[in-house]
Amino acid sequence: xxxxxxxxxxxxxxxxxxxxxxxxxxxxxxxxxxxxxxxxxxxxxxxxxxxxxxxxxxxxxxxxxxxxxxxxxxxxxxxxxxxxxxxxxxxxxxxxxxxxxxxxxxxxxxxxxxxxxxxxxxxxxxxxx
Amino acid sequence: xxxxxxxxxxxxxxxxxxxxxxxxxxxxxxxxxxxxxxxxxxxxxxxxxxxxxxxxxxxxxxxxxxxxxxxxxxxxxxxxxxxxxxxxxxxxxxxxxxxxxxxxxxxxxxxxxxxxxxxxxxxxxxxxxxxxxxxxxxxxxxxxxxxxxxxxxxxxxxxxxxxxxxxxxxxxxxxxxxxxxxxxxxxxxxxxxxxxxxxxxxxxxxxxxxxxxxxxxxxxxxxxxxxxxxxxxxxxxxxxxxxxxxxxxxxxxxxxxxxxxxxxxxxxxxxxxxxxxxxxxxxxxxxxxxxxxxxxxxxxxxxxxxxxxxxxxxxxxxxxxxxxxxxxxxxxxxxxxxxxxxxxxxxxxxxxxxxxxxxxxxxxxxxxxxxxxxxxxxxxxxxxxxxxxxxxxxxxxxxxxxxxxxxxxxxxxxxxxxxxxxxxxxxxxxxxxxxxxxxxxxxxxxxxxx
Numbered sequence: 001x002x003x004x005x006x007x008x009x010x011x012x013x014x015x016x017x018x019x020x021x022x023x024x025x026x027x028x029x030x031x032x033x034x035x036x037x038x039x040x041x042x043x044x045x046x047x048x049x050x051x052x053x054x055x056x057x058x059x060x061x062x063x064x065x066x067x068x069x070x071x072x073x074x075x076x077x078x079x080x081x082x083x084x085x086x087x088x089x090x091x092x093x094x095x096x097x098x099x100x101x102x103x104x105x106x107x108x109x110x111x112x113x114x115x116x117x118x119x120x121x122x123x124x125x126x127x128x129x
Numbered sequence: 130x131x132x133x134x135x136x137x138x139x140x141x142x143x144x145x146x147x148x149x150x151x152x153x154x155x156x157x158x159x160x161x162x163x164x165x166x167x168x169x170x171x172x173x174x175x176x177x178x179x180x181x182x183x184x185x186x187x188x189x190x191x192x193x194x195x196x197x198x199x200x201x202x203x204x205x206x207x208x209x210x211x212x213x214x215x216x217x218x219x220x221x222x223x224x225x226x227x228x229x230x231x232x233x234x235x236x237x238x239x240x241x242x243x244x245x246x247x248x249x250x251x252x253x254x255x256x257x258x259x260x261x262x263x264x265x266x267x268x269x270x271x272x273x274x275x276x277x278x279x280x281x282x283x284x285x286x287x288x289x290x291x292x293x294x295x296x297x298x299x300x301x302x303x304x305x306x307x308x309x310x311x312x313x314x315x316x317x318x319x320x321x322x323x324x325x326x327x328x329x330x331x332x333x334x335x336x337x338x339x340x341x342x343x344x345x346x347x348x349x350x351x352x353x354x355x356x357x358x359x360x361x362x363x364x365x366x367x368x369x370x371x372x373x374x375x376x377x378x379x380x381x382x383x384x385x386x387x388x389x390x391x392x393x394x395x396x397x398x399x400x401x402x403x404x405x406x407x408x409x410x411x412x413x414x415x416x417x418x419x420x421x422x423x424x425x426x427x428x429x430x431x432x433x434x435x436x437x438x439x440x441x442x443x444x445x446x447x448x449x450x451x452x453x454x455x456x457x458x459x460x461x462x463x464x465x466x467x468x469x470x471x472x473x474x475x476x477x478x479x480x481x482x483x484x485x486x487x488x489x490x491x492x493x494x495x496x497x498x499x500x501x502x503x504x505x506x507x508x509x510x511x512x513x514x515x516x517x518x519x520x521x522x523x524x525x526x527x528x529x530x531x532x533x534x535x536x537x538x539x540x541x542x543x544x545x546x547x548x549x550x551x552x553x554x555x556x557x558x559x560x561x562x563x564x565x566x567x568x569x570x571x572x573x574x575x576x577x578x579x
Contacts, residue, residue, distance in 0.1 A: 039440065040415060040440065042415065044280075055280075058449060060415075060440040060445075060446070061440070062440070063445070064445060065440050065445055065446040065447075065449055065450075066449070067449060
């Protein structure tokens, strides 16, 4: 399982890549594997704003559907249009082509409490056993 | 799918497997005094005696077969071709629960698929579900879908006061505790121009009915653009027979079209079972409630039918599902499908034309009676409002007691501003003799009082 070192992670199995005041978010390799074949991704509109931890969309697989939550509060600047036609990209490339939203970070203090790669990897292993 | 009851032997095997002697032992947890209460019932009747008893009771009712009927208000007396009832008796259709397994239910699934296709053709929409309980619950599901579409961020629903009063009640019942505000129908005078003023960025859905509860065809020109400019969705409640003549909701720009499908070959039956149809645009299909049958191919490439997009439903999406109701009115949907297939486009148009012409004949005749007035200024089909010289309850008593006629709906039940107003319904079932009798009978009421 893939755990990129440059990302921050949440307990809802989301990742966020922070670059200055902007960020990119998606779901982790662990999440896509738990969900299995993803058939639909619902994303917000550009310009929508969300609080930290607020649901901004949902992911449906052949066996489950779950909300996705923004790891940091902010305003959406881009959504991954590729996912509307080919949601399975989230399965094959959860951290790259399968990104979900880009947003401007409202408050960098929101980063506090997110897990680094070591903590998240441990969190996943605990749940696997 | 056939229905096979359990045999005595199978019951005995099952009881042995769970370790009890008799079925009664399964109810041991129910307190003894209420477990098998003594019922004070008369001696058993033979079949012959039972039939006589039931016929005597049935004779106490007036009914749509024997009495001229001018009552509509959401439930309509249309002709149901006898082949509908005959085909509904087939065991494959007549089951208590709709069988969905594709490996054994291709006939049922194909029929539902055809039902959905016909509802789409009728309403001008892109996707229809396998149906809901009735028109009122379809509308409530439309409200909930819009609320979900806006991610529960818009909390206002604008509903025209000319939407069926019971539908408006059901919306309020279904959405209790969701934090929605239902507005627009607080003043029965609110017309579309007034209602659209209430549109704002908190509005999730705008609901209009056409023909409305009073039978009038609403002018929907430009409405969708106004609703969409506010970012809200538009739901149009329609009467399916009227769509044989009128422009469908899809062409008016509706996002959701719902209605009561009882007109399509389902008998009045004391108010149920009826059929709620629900159609929307493809972009909203993931938020749609209810079951959906889709076309597929099997491993040999042969066309087949399966339930599709089931991830929307509550057994997968749990609390995130738009609705917890996936029940459909399978048998009634089959009835509507057979009705529409039997009549075809031209037949449906003919039924709508008969309703139009007969209701207009009746309205014009009644309008000439002293003491009565009918608003003929707006287009209507099948139903119209008559302002009467006396309370409707008194007039209806006269119609029934002296003429055996079942009169129209008493609007004072729902609208305080309509104390003496009767909603009269005329369909293809009302012959000219019946209409002339109604007019003569109404005329007598006036002459008694003047």
